[in-house]
Amino acid sequence: MAYVATRGGEQAMRHAEQFFRTLNGPVDTACIRLIQRHMPYLIDRIMGEASLYAPELAALALVQTGGDLYEAVLLLRAYRSTQPRLAYAIPIESEQTLTVRRISAAFQDVPGGQMLGPTLDYSHRLLQTELLDPTQAPPPRVPMPEADTAAPRHYQPVTTWQRLNGLLDAAPEHPPCDPVDIPDVTRQPVTFPAPRAQRLQLLARADTGGLLTLGYAGMNGYGITHPTVNELCLAYADVYLRNPLTGTPFSAGRVRISQAEIVTPFRGGEAQLGLGFAATMGWNEVKVIAAAMLDLEMDGPDPHPAHQEAFVLTHTEAVEASGFCIHYKLPHYVTFQSNLDSLRRAQTQASHRVPATEQNE
Amino acid sequence: MMPATSTTGAISSPIQTLLDPPRLVTRRPLLQTDGLLKRYGRVTAVQDVELRVYPGEMVGIVGESGSGKSTVLRLLNLQELPDEGSLILDLPGYAETNLFALDRFQRRMIQCQHIGIVYQNPYLGLRMQTSSSGNIAERLIMAGERTFQTMRQVARESLDASEFPLERMDDAPWQLSGGMQQRVQLARAIALRPLVLLLDEPTTGLDVSVQALVLDTLKHLQHELQPATVLVSHDLGVIRTLTDRALVMRHGRVVEHGLTDQILDDPQHPYTQQLVHARLS
Amino acid sequence: MRRRLLKAVALPGYQVPYASRELPIARGWGTGGLQVTLSLVGPCDCIKVIDQGADDSVNAANLRRFIARMTGVETTTDALQATLIQSRHRIPEERLREGQILVLQVPSPEPLLPVQPDLAKAREMHADADYALMWLSLYEQLVQYGTFTTGAEYPVLVHGRYLMSPSPIPRWDTPMLHQAAHVTLLAAGREKRLYAVPPYTDVYPLEFEDVHFRVESQQGRVCYQTGARHKLMNELPQPDGQVRYQLSDSGYATKLWQHQQGDTVTIGATYYDDAGNFYHRGYLKPDTDPA
Numbered sequence: 029m030a031y032v033a034t035r036g037g038e039q040a041m042r043h044a045e046q047f048f049r050t051l052n053g054p055v056d057t058a059c060i061r062l063i064q065r066h067m068p069y070l071i072d073r074i075m076g077e078a079s080l081y082a083p084e085l086a087a088l089a090l091v092q093t094g095g096d097l098y099e100a101v102l103l104l105r106a107y108r109s110t111q112p113r114l115a116y117a118i119p120i121e122s123e124q125t126l127t128v129r130r131i132s133a134a135f136q137d138v139p140g141g142q143m144l145g146p147t148l149d150y151s152h153r154l155l156q157t158e159l160l161d162p163t164q165a166p167p168p169r170v171p172m173p174e175a176d177t178a179a180p181r182h183y184q185p186v187t188t189w190q191r192l193n194g195l196l197d198a199a200p201e202h203p204p205c206d207p208v209d210i211p212d213v214t215r216q217p218v219t220f221p222a223p224r225a226q227r228l229q230l231l232a233r234a235d236t237g238g239l240l241t242l243g244y245a246g247m248n249g250y251g252i253t254h255p256t257v258n259e260l261c262l263a264y265a266d267v268y269l270r271n272p273l274t275g276t277p278f279s280a281g282r283v284r285i286s287q288a289e290i291v292t293p294f295r296g297g298e299a300q301l302g303l304g305f306a307a308t309m310g311w312n313e314v315k316v317i318a319a320a321m322l323d324l325e326m327d328g329p330d331p332h333p334a335h336q337e338a339f340v341l342t343h344t345e346a347v348e349a350s351g352f353c354i355h356y357k358l359p360h361y362v363t364f365q366s367n368l369d370s371l372r373r374a375q376t377q378a379s380h381r382v383p384a385t386e387q388n389e
Numbered sequence: 390m391m392p393a394t395s396t397t398g399a400i401s402s403p404i405q406t407l408l409d410p411p412r413l414v415t416r417r418p419l420l421q422t423d424g425l426l427k428r429y430g431r432v433t434a435v436q437d438v439e440l441r442v443y444p445g446e447m448v449g450i451v452g453e454s455g456s457g458k459s460t461v462l463r464l465l466n467l468q469e470l471p472d473e474g475s476l477i478l479d480l481p482g483y484a485e486t487n488l489f490a491l492d493r494f495q496r497r498m499i500q501c502q503h504i505g506i507v508y509q510n511p512y513l514g515l516r517m518q519t520s521s522s523g524n525i526a527e528r529l530i531m532a533g534e535r536t537f538q539t540m541r542q543v544a545r546e547s548l549d550a551s552e553f554p555l556e557r558m559d560d561a562p563w564q565l566s567g568g569m570q571q572r573v574q575l576a577r578a579i580a581l582r583p584l585v586l587l588l589d590e591p592t593t594g595l596d597v598s599v600q601a602l603v604l605d606t607l608k609h610l611q612h613e614l615q616p617a618t619v620l621v622s623h624d625l626g627v628i629r630t631l632t633d634r635a636l637v638m639r640h641g642r643v644v645e646h647g648l649t650d651q652i653l654d655d656p657q658h659p660y661t662q663q664l665v666h667a668r669l670s
Numbered sequence: 671m672r673r674r675l676l677k678a679v680a681l682p683g684y685q686v687p688y689a690s691r692e693l694p695i696a697r698g699w700g701t702g703g704l705q706v707t708l709s710l711v712g713p714c715d716c717i718k719v720i721d722q723g724a725d726d727s728v729n730a731a732n733l734r735r736f737i738a739r740m741t742g743v744e745t746t747t748d749a750l751q752a753t754l755i756q757s758r759h760r761i762p763e764e765r766l767r768e769g770q771i772l773v774l775q776v777p778s779p780e781p782l783l784p785v786q787p788d789l790a791k792a793r794e795m796h797a798d799a800d801y802a803l804m805w806l807s808l809y810e811q812l813v814q815y816g817t818f819t820t821g822a823e824y825p826v827l828v829h830g831r832y833l834m835s836p837s838p839i840p841r842w843d844t845p846m847l848h849q850a851a852h853v854t855l856l857a858a859g860r861e862k863r864l865y866a867v868p869p870y871t872d873v874y875p876l877e878f879e880d881v882h883f884r885v886e887s888q889q890g891r892v893c894y895q896t897g898a899r900h901k902l903m904n905e906l907p908q909p910d911g912q913v914r915y916q917l918s919d920s921g922y923a924t925k926l927w928q929h930q931q932g933d934t935v936t937i938g939a940t941y942y943d944d945a946g947n948f949y950h951r952g953y954l955k956p957d958t959d960p961a
Contacts, residue, residue: 366886
């Protein structure tokens with residue numbers, strides 16, 4: 029009964045929060061800056077799941093919650109839902125992004141080239157324990173060598189070549205659309221089947237771990253056995269707004285984005301490549317690969333139950349899933365009592381029942 | 390009675406004009422379809438099918454896989470809609486109504502109250518995890534029954550009429566043998582005493598001895614309940630045992646129709662001859 | 671939010687989708703109810719928040735603290751004084767009156783979920799008022815266990831049309847929704863659905879003509895603090911293997927206790943009288959499980 033303690037509830041709650049803060053030590057601005065500076069991928073991950081591009085607020089949320097990712101995402105989402113919508117950005121094409129990393133697993137080389145960019149993919153996964161030793165001098169900063177030729181800023185998508193060569197269906201026609209009219213999952217409830225815009229939004233906001241689990245199940249024999257990464261991009265994208273007076277577009281700033289395309293042949297019973305796509309704010313490589321794979325999987329003719337659209341998109345909703353899971357901590361003694369009543373009744377019934385055929389009904 | 394066999398390759402004139410009504414029947418047919426046409430994409434599954442079935446009569450549809458006979462049954466069961474054509478059942482208030490033109494809700498009511506179906510595959514006709522008696526109770530529930538003891542009673546009677554062992558009435562179908570599953574399907578189909586009974590290869594896949602017993606039950610029930618029954622089968626033995634009249638279908642069309650004995654003993658159409666011959670050899 | 675609420679009131683029992691913004695409270699912790707409450711409270715309101723019947727359950731206290739902090743509204747533990755009651759899993763024992771609003775937090779708004787996990791298909795079943803599978807599940811319960819086995823969250827038919835989840839209230843509370851003087855608003859934050867039972871609306875639990883819905887038996891249970899009987903009791907296991915009972919409705923219990931101390935308190939008429947009879951006579955039918 030301790031947590032329905034009569035009259036003590038409010039005070040107990042205040043103390044519980046105080047205890048948490050005391051245990052985890054004081055936090056200050058410097059600590060928030062440090063996290064923002066040194067954990068960009070963690071920041072990107074929660075910005076993606078929160079669908080709010082605000083590195084400073086994301087760092088604050090992380091510190092405030094002691095690094096509990098689900099709580100941090102919830103803080104950001106709750107903050108986001110209070111913010112006014114000042115303007116809608118102008119849609120941009122992939123080619124317009126400032127790409128720093130672009131690889132394709134489908135071809136040895138692709139128009140524009142393979143560009144590794146910044147990645148730990150080929151690092152040796154050895155802990156640098158020497159960094160723990162305060163007596164050792166920090167390793168010297170090695171300056172990044174200049175490239176002989178500058179890498180291109182923009183790349184032709186691999187799909188452009190594939191479409192030219194009849195491997196992919198032509199990109200669907202999309203008539204010019206006012207961004208205001210795009211169905212927005214944060215403002216309209218989703219009903220399934222979901223419009224494509226909502227699906228891509230939900231994938232972009234989805235829980236990274238959840239997408240990985242379902243995506244991995246697909247790769248591991250419960251779906252497309254071998255998806256091919258057609259293209260994976262990390263880039264900076266300008267957020268173009270229109271000057272409200274002159275109508276002239278201008279860049280209000282840059283955000284980090286990641287995009288992945290997955291292809292697989294003979295998808296949907298046609299002699300064509302099937303294409304799956306996902307994009308997020310922030311650089312979240314694992315997430316976009318799993319999400320693009322699931323995008324393709326969900327459109328399959330008879331997807332595994334765990335790869336059906338409604339299943340994937342409802343169960344990878346990070347804030348809802350985590351909130352519902354922890355709500356089971358709440359008292360449920362009235363519902364449990366109700367179940368016990370039915371259970372005891374059934375026990376009584378069982379003790380004096382006769383088989384169906386002998387009943388004189 | 391004059392011979393009632395047509396041998397036109399593609400029937401253009403309605404069956405009605407070629408057939409005398411069966412002698413016992415003086416009323417209009419209970420089930421009547423005209424000009425059924427059903428396409429799946431580029432494939433025409435059923436074309437120009439016309440059918441009359443009178444109360445108490447069992448009409449067989451014979452043909453190989455892909456001939457369109459099961460499609461006809463799904464259309465008669467109102468579970469699919471044709472691209473063209475009509476279905477009229479001689480029901481009070483609906484005697485002039487093309488049932489295909491009704492809305493989904495009304496179609497479901499008609500289907501529930503007046504049509505019973507038995508599928509070859511019990512998974513299509515039964516809830517495998519629900520008790521056998523519950524499978525029958527569901528029909529009553531759909532028709533508005535809300536009294537538990539009535540559901541028990543009707544389930545017991547229907548299962549009994551289908552010669553199902555009552556001590557297993559609360560077992561789920563997945564626990565039962567194939568023959569027993571078909572008996573549960575049959576009990577479910579006849580629970581509301583439907584005017585129309587549709588049988589889609591009801592004994593295919595059963596052991597020969599079990600098959601004989603189930604056929605016996607079907608014959609017995611047909612006699613007792615007097616529904617207008619359409620039986621689809623590729624098995625000419627089943628057709629001969631049960632049906633009064635038969636239609637032979639090929640490539641979605643009726644190629645021959647008439648009294649069952651006549652069709653089986655004196656087939657006119659080359660395709661029917663081939664079917665009958667294949668069985669004999 | 672208010673437009674959606676009007677729609678919900680106009681279509682009793684129908685689940686109205688709404689955007690359901692993220693709030694500074696975890697999802698699944700009453701965010702649906704909270705959005706309804708926040709959209710309705712005005713300066714003259716007085717709110718009561720309960721969880722499992724208790725005003726000082728941590729979650730209730732937390733939500734009350736949040737609502738008061740955000741709106742400055744008055745709070746109370748007295749069901750009679752409250753103009754708006756937000757509740758998780760209970761309806762107060764004292765009869766609510768016209769003009770009062772009851773907001774119930776809903777974890778799973780779709781009553782068909784146990785028989786139809788595909789929500790698109792469930793929507794179609796609602797459109798057709800096709801609830802055969804629910805009735806079938808009642809049949810199956812009787813066949814297998816000889817009694818209805820649903821605990822809390824017993825499905826009800828509202829206004830003869832929509833099947834509705836009354837939220838996980840115990841069966842004891844289910845009849846309180848029928849022809850009630852107050853309006854009940856039910857909201858699921860996570861599932862983004864809200865629905866309503868307007869005042870004086872028929873609400874009937876699914877039951878057979880010959881096997882009836884029954885509420886949790888409170889027979890022989892006496893509240894160890896107040897001596898009350900025939901109200902919903904919490905069962906408190908004791909170290910010696912015995913059990914004690916305590917009123918689930920803490921606001922009502924407090925008033926009974928104050929009354930016994932000689933304080934002047936107004937105790938309202940209750941839905942169930944002290945002999946256990948429900949105030950709409952004949953609504954609860956005799957206990958008739960098949961022998």
